[in-house]
Amino acid sequence: MTSLDELLASWNEKFRAYEDGARLPPHHDHCLACGPDNPHGHHLTVQRRGDEVHAVHVFDERHVGAPGIAHGGAVATVLDDLFGFLLYLTGSPAVTRKLEVRYDSPVILGTTYELAARVVRTEGRKLFVEADMSETGGPTVAFASALFLRVDVTHFDQGRPR
Numbered sequence: 001m002t003s004l005d006e007l008l009a010s011w012n013e014k015f016r017a018y019e020d021g022a023r024l025p026p027h028h029d030h031c032l033a034c035g036p037d038n039p040h041g042h043h044l045t046v047q048r049r050g051d052e053v054h055a056v057h058v059f060d061e062r063h064v065g066a067p068g069i070a071h072g073g074a075v076a077t078v079l080d081d082l083f084g085f086l087l088y089l090t091g092s093p094a095v096t097r098k099l100e101v102r103y104d105s106p107v108i109l110g111t112t113y114e115l116a117a118r119v120v121r122t123e124g125r126k127l128f129v130e131a132d133m134s135e136t137g138g139p140t141v142a143f144a145s146a147l148f149l150r151v152d153v154t155h156f157d158q159g160r161p162r
């Protein structure tokens with residue numbers, strides 16, 4: 001498991017300019033949504049596309065809610081984490097203060113979905129963000145809006161083992 005000190009050391013490396021189309025780094029190796037070393041995770045991979053971040057994702061049996069359908073919490077996890085990749089573009093860490101998810105249609109396990117997220121407005125520390133998810137060329141199956149608040153690095157010290 002990556003220690004907090006290792007994460008802090010990687011801070012500057014992660015918050016740098018990324019070329020259009022570049023794959024963005026996971027928040028850390030065990031992040032529930034994007035960490036490659038989390039066996040329960042979604043292993044989300046995300047690219048910068050202009051001012052947006054994009055992902056292609058398939059939910060599997062580990063994230064089942066009703067049979068054959070992704071759990072709503074799993075869908076929210078992925079959308080929330082996708083917002084976390086916008087922070088690489090805005091240049092500073094922030095955390096979710098409020099998240100609202102609209103579930104338009106069931107998200108089917110084993111189906112490929114495309115996700116896109118963007119910042120719609122900033123006001124001081126506040127980032128207002130939106131994301132949508134659909135099959136290629138299809139209608140939106142889930143839409144999320146959120147308020148993220150910029151925090152400084154001491155915020156993450158709260159997770160240090162006591």
Ligand SMILES: CCCCCCCC/C=C\CCCCCCCC(=O)SCCNC(=O)CCNC(=O)[C@H](O)C(C)(C)COP(=O)(O)OP(=O)(O)OC[C@H]1O[C@@H](n2cnc3c(N)ncnc32)[C@H](O)[C@@H]1OP(=O)(O)O
Pocket residue numbers: 004007008011014027028080081083084085087093094095096097098126147149151153155156157
């Ligand atoms: C150490 C290194 C680590 C490096 C790792 C690698 C890179 C990682 C990069 C980035 C990491 C993020 C990865 C993303 C992962 C996905 C996202 C998550 O899962 S995040 C986890 C879930 N979220 C929380 O755990 C937050 C818990 N909440 C808090 O800690 C506090 O509430 C906090 C810090 C967010 C805010 O607390 P306050 O006391 O500073 O501020 P207040 O009182 O809430 O208000 C600030 C402003 O916001 C407005 N506000 C609050 N709620 C609002 C609402 N619902 N609508 C509109 N405005 C609202 C308020 O009215 C106020 O506005 P006015 O400044 O007065 O203008």
